Amino acid sequence: MPSLFPQLFAFEQLAPLVLRLALGAVFITRGWPKLFRHFQGTAEFFETMDLRPARAWVLVLGVAELFGGILLVLGFLTQLAALILAVDILGRLWKVSLWRGFIDGYEFELSLLAISLSLLVLGPGAFSLDLPL
Numbered sequence: 001m002p003s004l005f006p007q008l009f010a011f012e013q014l015a016p017l018v019l020r021l022a023l024g025a026v027f028i029t030r031g032w033p034k035l036f037r038h039f040q041g042t043a044e045f046f047e048t049m050d051l052r053p054a055r056a057w058v059l060v061l062g063v064a065e066l067f068g069g070i071l072l073v074l075g076f077l078t079q080l081a082a083l084i085l086a087v088d089i090l091g092r093l094w095k096v097s098l099w100r101g102f103i104d105g106y107e108f109e110l111s112l113l114a115i116s117l118s119l120l121v122l123g124p125g126a127f128s129l130d131l132p133l
Contacts, residue, residue: 016118016125017075023115024072027085031066034058049095064088072119075128079120086116 003009034042039058046054064084071081089112097106124130 013126016078016122017127019115019119019122020072020075020078020124020128023082023085023112023119024069026112027065027069027072029069031062031064031069034062035066051095061088061091075124075130078124078128078130082116082119086113086120089113089116 035058039055039062042058042062043054046052046057051057065088068081068085068088071077072085089109093106093109093113097109100106
């Protein structure tokens with residue numbers, strides 16, 4: 001494969017590591033407040049979007065985001081976690097962000113979706129419990 005910097009191919013297993021850590025951190029910081037700080041407020045917001053039963057959806061999404069993020073950071077069940085989080089992001093895009101337009105709308109979720117799908121395809125990379133080095 002032609003490359004401007006072929007010497008960087010020696011570090012190709014570090015790219016998924018960087019993606020895992022970044023995406024994991026984002027989802028941990030999204031899931032924790034849903035479950036432990038703003039559960040009722042999130043449930044009320046879900047009610048306004050016709051997601052019922054709202055409390056059950058907050059619980060499901062909070063658990064998926066918090067534990068999916070933890071799994072990504074650890075590099076354990078990486079592809080399964082990436083798939084679950086991609087579905088979570090698609091739901092958020094469909095119910096919340098898509099209708100706002102690209103700028104200040106869905107550009108962040110689109111980035112998260114791209115990272116999730118990349119991890120689904122690439123796997124965990126270096127320093128993971130899925131693929132230890």
